[in-house]
Structures are given as C-alpha cells and as structure tokens.
Amino acid sequence: MSALDFSTKIGSKRFSNPIFTASGCASSGQELAQFFPLTEIGAVVTKSIMVKARTGRATPRMAETPSGMLNSIGLQGPGIDTFLERDIPWLVEQQVKVIVSIAGESVDEYGVLARRLRAVAGISAVEVNISCPNVENRGQVFACHPDTSIAVIEAVRRNIGGELPIIAKLSPDVTDIVEIARAVINAGVDGLALINTLLGMVIDTNTMKPKLAGKTGGLSGPAIRPVAVRAIYQVHQAFPDTPIVGMGGVASGRDALELILAGASAVSVGTASFGNPKAAFDIKNQLAELLTEKGFNDLRDAIGFAHRGI
Amino acid sequence: MSAKINQFATQMLAEVISNKKVGPYHHMVFAVGDMASHVKPGNFVAISVGGEQSSLVLRRAFAIYRALDKGPMGGSIELVVAPHGQGSRWLCQRAVGDLVDFIGPLGTAFGIPTVNANAMLVGGGYGSAPLFALAELLKNKGCRVDMVLGASTANKIYAPLEGKRSVSSLTLTTDDGSTGIHGQISEAIPRLIREFGTEVIYSCGPMGMLAAVAKIAEEFNLVHQCAVEESMACGIGVCMTCVIPVKNEDGIKMIRSCIDGPVMDGSQVIWDRKTVMDAL
Numbered sequence: 001m002s003a004l005d006f007s008t009k010i011g012s013k014r015f016s017n018p019i020f021t022a023s024g025c026a027s028s029g030q031e032l033a034q035f036f037p038l039t040e041i042g043a044v045v046t047k048s049i050m051v052k053a054r055t056g057r058a059t060p061r062m063a064e065t066p067s068g069m070l071n072s073i074g075l076q077g078p079g080i081d082t083f084l085e086r087d088i089p090w091l092v093e094q095q096v097k098v099i100v101s102i103a104g105e106s107v108d109e110y111g112v113l114a115r116r117l118r119a120v121a122g123i124s125a126v127e128v129n130i131s132c133p134n135v136e137n138r139g140q141v142f143a144c145h146p147d148t149s150i151a152v153i154e155a156v157r158r159n160i161g162g163e164l165p166i167i168a169k170l171s172p173d174v175t176d177i178v179e180i181a182r183a184v185i186n187a188g189v190d191g192l193a194l195i196n197t198l199l200g201m202v203i204d205t206n207t208m209k210p211k212l213a214g215k216t217g218g219l220s221g222p223a224i225r226p227v228a229v230r231a232i233y234q235v236h237q238a239f240p241d242t243p244i245v246g247m248g249g250v251a252s253g254r255d256a257l258e259l260i261l262a263g264a265s266a267v268s269v270g271t272a273s274f275g276n277p278k279a280a281f282d283i284k285n286q287l288a289e290l291l292t293e294k295g296f297n298d299l300r301d302a303i304g305f306a307h308r309g310i
Numbered sequence: 311m312s313a314k315i316n317q318f319a320t321q322m323l324a325e326v327i328s329n330k331k332v333g334p335y336h337h338m339v340f341a342v343g344d345m346a347s348h349v350k351p352g353n354f355v356a357i358s359v360g361g362e363q364s365s366l367v368l369r370r371a372f373a374i375y376r377a378l379d380k381g382p383m384g385g386s387i388e389l390v391v392a393p394h395g396q397g398s399r400w401l402c403q404r405a406v407g408d409l410v411d412f413i414g415p416l417g418t419a420f421g422i423p424t425v426n427a428n429a430m431l432v433g434g435g436y437g438s439a440p441l442f443a444l445a446e447l448l449k450n451k452g453c454r455v456d457m458v459l460g461a462s463t464a465n466k467i468y469a470p471l472e473g474k475r476s477v478s479s480l481t482l483t484t485d486d487g488s489t490g491i492h493g494q495i496s497e498a499i500p501r502l503i504r505e506f507g508t509e510v511i512y513s514c515g516p517m518g519m520l521a522a523v524a525k526i527a528e529e530f531n532l533v534h535q536c537a538v539e540e541s542m543a544c545g546i547g548v549c550m551t552c553v554i555p556v557k558n559e560d561g562i563k564m565i566r567s568c569i570d571g572p573v574m575d576g577s578q579v580i581w582d583r584k585t586v587m588d589a590l
Contacts, residue, residue, distance in 0.1 A: 024550075031547035031569070034316040047550075055564055058583075058590055062543050062551035067365040069543060073550045076564055221367045251367075274544035275358060275367050277321065277413065 004288055005298040008042065008265050010243045011165025011190030013124045015042035015097055015266065018299060019256065019284040022247045022270030023048055023101035023127060023169070023193075024073070026280075028087035029094075032273065036281035038096040045245075045268060046087065048103035048129040051112055053079035057134065058213035063202040068221025068249070069271060070200050072214035074134045075103055080116050092122035099167070101127040105140070107151045114159035126164055127245075128156050128189075131171035131196035133218045143171040143196070146183035153187035167245060169193035172224075172231050181235045181242075191243040193268070194231045198224055221271040225249030229262045236263020236304050251279065253286020257294075260287075263304040315569060316546055318348035319416050323409040327383050329402070333465040335436050336391045336402040337375070342412060346385030349377035350419030351444035352537055352573040355387060356545030358411035359397035368543045370397040371568070373514070374415065375439040387414065390439040390468055416545055418573040420444050420512055420535055427509040428454040430502065431477075432523050434495060434515025435461045435468070440537060441514055442473035449476045456506045457481070460495030460519070464488035479506070496522035503530055513537070513576070521581035534576035540567045555580040555589075562589040 008018040020043040026032055029044045038044055056076025063070045077083070091098045100123050104110040110128065117126055130142035130152050142148040149168065156166055168184040170177060172195040181192055197218025202211040210216075228248025236244060246264025250256050251272040259267050267287075272279035296302045328339035354373050360366035376388040393402040404410060420440075423429070429448050431441045438459045445455045455476060460483040461467045467482055467489070474480055482490025483498050491498045496519065502508070503526070513523045514537040527534035543549040545568050553564035554571060556578045565571070580586055 025548060027548045027550070030315050034314070034319055035321060035546075053560075055562055055590060056550070056553070058555075058586055059540055059551075059553060061553065062368075062541050062549070064366065064368050064543075067367060069368060071543070071549070071551060076550055076553070271367060274549050275369055276411075277544070277546050277548075 004292055004296070005300070006288055008299055010125055010167065010245070010265065012163045013165050015124070017042045017284055018260070018266040019280055019287065020045050020099065020245060020266055020268045021273065021280055022268035023129060025270035025273050029091050029096060032277055033094070035277040038094060041280045041284055042266060043097040043099050043124060044091060045099040045127055046101055047077060048075055048101040048132065049077055049080050049083045049113070050075055050103050050105070051080055051109050053077065053082065060212055061214070063211040063217065065200070065202060065219065065221070066223060068219055068223035070202055070212060070217030070219055071197070072134050072212045072217035074214060075132060080113055084116065084120060088120060088122070097124045098122060099125045099127050101129050101169070103129040103132055104152070107155050110152045111155035111159045114156040117164070118159065118161045123164065125167055126156070126160065127167045127169055127193055128152060129169045129196070131169050133171065133173070133197055133199040133216070134214060141171060143169070143180055144174055146180055149180055149183050150187045153184050153189055157188045165190035167191040167193050169196055171196045172227050173199050177231050178234050178238045181239060185239055185242055191245060192235060193245045193247065194235060195224070195228045195248045198227065220249065222249040222251055225255060225258070229258055232259055232262040232264050233306065237307060240304060250283065253283050253290045256283050256287045257290050257302070260299070260302050261304070261306040263307065265303050316416065319413055319546065320345055321411070321413045324387070324412040326404045326406050326408045326410060327386065329404060329406060332390070332468070332470070334392065335468055336393065338389050338391055338401070338404070340387050340389070340410065340412065341383045341385070342387045343385045345412070345414055346377040346387055347379045349374055349387065349415045351440055351447055352417065352419040353415035354417050354545070354572060355389070355412050355414030356416060356542070357401060359400045366397055369413070369545050370401070371542045371545045373440040373537065373572070376443050390436045392436050413545060417568055418571055420573050422447060422451060423453065423510055426452045428507050429456070430499070430506065430508040430511045431455060431457045432495060432499065432511060432513040432515070433457070433459045434519040435466050437515030438468045441512065442470070442476065444512060445473070445476040454478050454506065456502065456508065458483065458495060458499060458502060460484065462486065495519060496526060499523065499526050503532070508532060520576065524576040524579065524581055527576055535573055536576040536579070537572040538567050538574055538579065539572070542568055544568070555586045562586065
C-alpha cells in the first residue's frame with residue numbers, strides 16, 4: 001500500500017485522520033476506550049456541554065426505527081465545571097484530540113461557555129451546537145434562523161479568542177441550509193458540522209400514544225444518510241473552501257467515503273457506535289483501504305470529488 | 311475516578327452451542343471463552359441482532375442466566391430469552407454453530423452481604439434468570455436463600471430444576487392462580503418476609519414489580535438490590551437513553567442503567583413517575 005496522506009485540516013488545526021466521533025455518541029470518551037485506543041481516530045467530539053448540570057428528559061428516551069433511531073435525551077450533562085475538571089483532563093492525558101461541543105439556552109450562555117474554554121489546554125476545536133432538536137420550544141433551535149445563528153457565532157467568536165477553530169453544527173430541518181451556512185460563515189466560523197438529527201416521532205400503536213416521553217426526538221442512523229449527503233453536497237458547492245465535518249448514518253468506510261465525495265473534510269461516526277463500539281476505528285481502517293483502492297494518495301483529493309467535471 | 315468504565319467488557323463472536331425451547335422462553339448457551347470468567351450475577355451482555363444487512367441498528371441487552379468458566383466447550387454464557395420483539399425473535403432463531411456478536415460482561419453485579427444474612431430473591435417472569443447464579447453464590451457463602459417467583463400464568467415462571475438446588479425454599483405465585491399462590495407476587499412477599507426472617511431482598515423483573523418490592527423493603531427496613539430494566543441503545547454507556555431517576559441532593563439525578571446498573575439500590579430509585587415528571 002502506497003503511503004496515504006490521511007490527515008485533514010479544520011481552520012488552523014490538523015488531525016491525523018478524518019474519522020471523528022459524533023457529539024452525543026461517545027459520551028466523554030472513556031466508555032469507548034475499552035474497545036479501541038481513542039488516539040487511533042482523528043478526534044473525539046464530546047457530548048454537548050452546557051453551563052449548568054442538566055437532568056435531561058424522562059424515559060422512554062429512545063425508539064428504534066427502520067435503519068435508525070429516535071433519541072430524546074435533552075442534553076443531559078454534568079455542566080461545564082465538572083466537565084472541565086473531570087472529563088477533559090482524562091482525554092488530554094490520553095493524548096486524544098478533543099473537539100468540545102457546546103450548547104446554550106441563550107446567546108449569552110454560548111459566550112460564557114466559549115470564555116470558559118479559551119484557557120483550557122489540549123482542545124483542538126469547539127463545535128457550537130445550535131441545532132439540538134430536543135428542546136422544549138422549536139424557536140430555541142438557533143440554527144433554524146440566520147439571525148440567531150449569527151448571534152450565537154458572534155458571541156462565541158468574541159469570547160473564545162486565540163486560534164481555536166469554531167465549527168457550527170447545523171440542522172437539516174430548514175428550508176435552505178445553504179442560507180444558514182452562509183450566515184455562520186460570514187459570522188466567522190472555521191468549519192461546519194453537517195448534519196444534526198432530524199426531528200421525528202413514533203407513535204406506539206399498542207398504547208396509541210407517542211413512544212417517547214418527550215414526544216418528539218432526533219432521528220439518526222443510516223435512514224438519514226441521504227439527507228446528510230445532500231446537505232453536505234449543497235453546502236460544499238456553495239462554499240468549497242469551508243471545511244465540513246460530515247455526519248449522518250455513517251456505518252462503514254464506504255459511507256464515510258460517500259460523505260467525503262460530497263464535500264466533507266472529516267466524518268463523524270454516531271449511531272453506528274451504539275451497535276458497534278469499535279465502529280469509528282473500523283470505519284477509519286476501511287476508509288483508508290478504500291481511498292487507496294480508488295487511487296487516492298491524499299485524502300484532500302477525494303474531498304468534494306463528486307462535484308468535479310460536472 | 312472510580313473503576314474504569316466497562317473494565318471487563320470485550321467484544322467477540324460467540325458461537326451458539328445450544329438453543330432449547332423452555333415453555334415460552336429459549337434457553338441458549340454461547341461459547342465465549344475468557345469472557346465467562348469475568349461474569350458476576352447481575353451482569354448482562356449486549357448482542358447485535360438481525361445480521362449484517364439488518365435494519366435493526368441497536369444492540370439488545372440480555373441478563374446473564376449463568377456463566378461457566380470451564381465447561382466442556384470452554385467458557386460459556388447462558389441466557390433465557392423471551393422472543394417478544396424483532397431482535398429477541400431473531401436471536402431465538404439462531405441455530406447451533408451460528409455466530410453472534412457479543413459484548414460483555416457489562417453492568418453492575420448484585421452485592422453480596424459481608425456477613426451471613428437471610429436473603430429473599432424475588433423474580434418476575436424470565437426476570438428470575440439471573441437470580442439462580444446469585445442464589446448459588448449466596449448459598450455457598452452460607453446465607454439462607456428463599457426464592458419467590460411470580461408470573462401471569464404457570465408456564466411463564468422460569469424455574470429450572472438445577473436452579474432449585476441452591477435455594478432453601480421456593481414459593482411460586484401466579485396472577486391467574488394456575489400454580490402456587492393466586493395473586494400478584496408483591497401480595498405474597500410480606501408474609502414470607504416474616505416467616506423467613508428476611509434481612510436482604512434481591513429482585514429482578516418488570517419495573518412495576520420492582521417498585522412494589524421496593525415499597526415493601528422500605529416498610530420492613532430491608533436492604534433491597536434490584537436489577538432494573540429500561541430500553542438501551544448501546545449497553546456500554548454512550549447513548550444516555552437507558553437512564554433511571556435516582557435521589558440526589560438536588561432532588562433527582564438520571565443514572566445509566568448500563569453503567570450504574572442494572573443492579574441498583576432499590577431505596578435510591580425514584581419509582582413514582584409523577585415525582586419524576588414534577589422534578590424535570
């Protein structure tokens with residue numbers, strides 16, 4: 001096998017390979033470390049952390065769907081203080097590349113979180129989750145509107161300082177995702193994470209009531225992969241110079257390649273890790289083999305390849 | 311930091327070495343090699359179902375009925391499976407020689423008293439399965455073990471012959487009166503606690519039954535360890551879907567039944583749904 005340049009870049013930061021975990025699908029990393037060395041993948045994206053500890057929603061929080069699942073966790077987490085004291089030092093000590101995902105209830109909270117992160121050593125980027133579907137009020141999904149998206153990114157930019165790349169995580173549940181992407185790019189993000197889960201619902205026909213306690217949940221898994229490919233393709237076409245971390249139902253090296261061909265510079269593995277804790281590790285190896293098999297010596301040549309010559 | 315998460319868990323392809331129908335359940339034996347030596351009563355395995363092209367993307371959790379470190383086929387794990395859903399039906403259809411993707415052992419184990427105590431083991435339906443290995447362990451420690459098993463009807467009680475050897479007494483209850491005491495298992499327990507001088511209760515079964523046992527344990531001021539059941543997507547602590555509400559200083563805390571359970575202190579669980587909903 002000829003040497004493959006498998007590295008990828010987001011903003012100023014370089015990652016040894018393009019396979020990351022997806023936020024909310026690797027907890028804080030320690031759970032997966034029993035199954036493969038976390039340093040083998042490009043980065044661990046942590047579960048979106050909020051300012052305060054959060055209990056999350058009642059159960060049932062999960063419903064399996066054809067080739068996918070709904071989740072309705074409601075951003076349960078320990079809050080930024082405990083997270084920085086307990087979870088981050090462990091990951092840094094293991095020499096894992098860390099992308100911290102943050103979520104706020106208000107624009108100010110995103111600013112507070114960004115300020116807390118600026119002094120933390122060992123972080124490679126911050127993912128700004130403005131698109132969690134599991135909030136009480138649909139109006140709280142910042143990524144549904146260009147104005148609110150801009151406000152959040154500006155608050156993060158003002159508070160984060162330095163060179164820490166900012167990645168905005170967008171929702172596919174919008175009329176025109178390119179418009180939202182344009183707004184956050186103009187507000188100064190270094191990259192985009194596409195896509196968050198889609199809002200969905202399952203009704204139990206035995207009880208004749210919604211299956212989830214929170215009624216609606218985020219749809220993930222292979223069922224949504226074509227939506228991810230479409231969103232990545234559209235956004236990469238409009239903004240070919242903005243790196244995209246692609247995600248949505250990736251379960252194999254072949255799936256990761258599909259997102260890369262659409263325009264992703266990196267690929268996050270989410271729901272697949274629930275079925276196979278080694279998924280990210282396996283997908284990384286499969287992708288390297290596939291790229292070589294297709295004649296690529298450099299990952300960069302494959303990014304957005306589906307757009308060429310059209 | 312407490313013990314390493316998923317410390318003893320490994321992922322492997324386990325061969326089906328036996329699959330027998332027992333009443334409405336399947337008793338299945340898998341060759342798992344070294345995995346068996348780390349199993350403690352209360353632990354579970356997470357199994358990938360449906361095969362490679364399946365649209366079922368999530369693992370299924372199964373309580374371990376028994377683990378043999380050095381059997382005729384090397385280490386083995388035994389499960390009692392009720393073919394209720396798509397995943398468990400697929401598992402029950404596996405033939406001897408088939409390979410199944412296993413992760414285990416996972417979760418917490420039943421705590422064993424440091425001094426001899428009179429233990430009552432309460433099981434509902436096939437929830438009795440993990441209690442037999444526990445009974446054996448307690449019996450070997452010199453504890454008195456009284457087992458109470460209940461189900462809706464007689465054939466849904468899982469009580470194999472070899473399991474009965476480890477108990478000092480076995481009481482059966484059925485909702486329809488087809489065997490044993492007529493009525494719900496929780497109605498029979500208070501009298502049995504007095505009769506046997508029970509000091510510690512272990513329970514495994516549907517959440518409603520566990521809640522009823524927790525209430526009785528509180529009334530009698532007994533230690534109660536229960537193995538909870540909540541739908542899991544991963545079994546290894548990453549998905550946060552299988553949480554159980556427990557008491558903490560702020561009122562309520564959601565803990566993962568796969569990492570901090572399935573065996574939990576019954577007095578810490580908040581069983582009343584209204585209390586949970588009000589706190590959220």
